[in-house]
Amino acid sequence: MAEIQLRKISKRWGSFVGVDSFDLTIADQEFLVLLGPSGCGKTTTMRMIAGLEDATEGEIWIGDRKVNDLDPKDRDVAMVFQSYGLYPHINVYENIRFPLKVRKADPATHDERVMKAAEMVELTDFLHRKPAELSGGQRQRVALARAIVRKPSVFLMDEPLSNLDAKLRVSTRAQIKNLSHELKVTTVYVTHDQIEAMTLADRVVVMKQGIVQQVGTPTDIYDMPANTFVASFIGSPAMNLMEGVIEGGTFRGKNVEISGLQASDGEVTLGFRAEDAEVADGNGQVNAPLYTIELLGDATMLTVRAGGQLVSVKAHKEFRAEIGDMVSFSVPTDICHLFDTATGARIGAS
Template sequence: MAEIQLKNISKRWGSFVGVDNFDLTIADREFLVLLGPSGCGKTTTMRMIAGLEEATEGEIHIGDRMVNDLDPKDRDVAMVFQSYGLYPHLNVYENIRFPLKVRKADPATHDERVRKAAEMVELTDFLHRKPAELSGGQRQRVALARAIVRKPSVFLMDEPLSNLDAKLRVSTRAQIKNLSHELQVTTVYVTHDQIEAMTLADRVVVMKAGVVQQVGTPTEIYDNPANTFVASFIGSPAMNLLDGEILNGTFTGKNVTVSGLNAPNGPVILGFRAEDATVSETPAGEIAAPLYTIELLGDATMLTVRAGGQLVSIKAHKELRAQIGDPVAFNVPAAICHLFDHETGGRLNRP
């Protein structure tokens, strides 16, 4: 068990900045997710914690040790990669056991530890198989078991579900969530998938171009995004963001009018979630436009219109039926609207 302190760490290659002044304390037993698009610096941050990349500046502490100068094998971390990294000539049992042999753990403990790790990821019946005889989800669970058997102070997981199909991602995600609860080990998890971040994390770090944009619980980041980048990255669908201007408390944009806003006059970006707007019973709603597309989701119906040159999504009740091109109108309560600076994209209010 270990707290991780990242003290103003940066990573540069010449003039290129991969990670810029990352400063954060990850609590003992916390599940922290690094979230962002490709190239944002999340994997580089994890690799610096692991010792696979050397920090250009700053200090990395795991537990009570500064580990900047320690080799990866001496940092007491276990990594699970996007590629499973299994040995094809070894069966599942020997793949899981391999870290114990390398670290010269007492051979008398190997069998019990391997079988316990295999049981935790539901692989007991597959210990005799080779990796080629396993599905993608089973291979990823072998990789998880191999990390578990080590009993490390820290788990580092780099997009472990990226190679799985949609159904396997859901079931394996649930397994990782349950393992995190059982093992109570500090975990840093890298992903570009905001659903993984929302469902797994105690806290989320949203990154862009090497810079931390926001740190918070999934609820905090979803309900109060710090800027338009976070707002557009978190949520499925992403938050609707509309350019316009506020005059005397009323936001006006193309096909959009929202009154009752507590904000100074001037250009702004107005944001709202698809589930926060409602279909208007009259044609004179606050957003009125022809229906661009309709998607039946089973539990709801997603309506999309084009307003102000942008696509705007609204989640309606599942019984609603309409045709593309039909006139539709929505109401957006002022109390749920997010307002962002037109120039910087930074938040101006808190709904």
């Protein structure tokens, strides 16, 4: 069993707070993603789990062991970094085998374990090559195999796909997803890429400036963001957010009027996703000039300037218009999200 408990852990350097009172239990075999912008504390949290950083406060438990005072080598975790960290002078086979030699595993088991790990990441045809002879995607798969061969209790992955090009990122992401299903090892994965988080995670932790903003399944976070930061960070494109006022159940902003909202009067920020809006024929709730148009293949993305900012709407793939043309669209009230403009916090059910 490799349940991880983070009991109000914090990390401070003098007056700077890197992570503030992080409190979470990661279930055995769960794939947890730490998501947020650079400097939010996600990598620091992972490094505390690994033992590469000491927690200033709080306790870290892996299984039934408190590991705060254990060296990284004694925590039974395997890390995969953004940089591959391969040894250039030895071939792929020996790179994968290296952790077994260091940990003095039975030499009679080495070959079988290396071959099995290499097969899982489709590297059996490259075992004789040196790292310099491999592509970036192949090197990252060697790093994955080197982690797999150890059979650790916990995998820790720190932005492992960020050095790969877009196509390789998609295929390697699929491979990590499949490996997670096969290996059933508790995994903590750090990324700033919300698409990776949405596609890989059982649960996502969204962080900002060292503080956890929301924890939930990808669907929970996408459908019910806890605040405007989460709403603007999750989704491609991000959720549209428009500031305005509600008077008698009607939201009013620049070029915007949406009626039928169940909310108290006052200043609010209204949010909706691009795919939830519906392009209308001149009688919609939002009317504004087209700022830009992007053909996506399966749809057409329209951007208008409304509510004082740029707003994205997804139209059908045959939709055509010119920049500057007036565009009209409606937003069903049952999919609108309302947030407190001052604090950014979600306002009940909208």
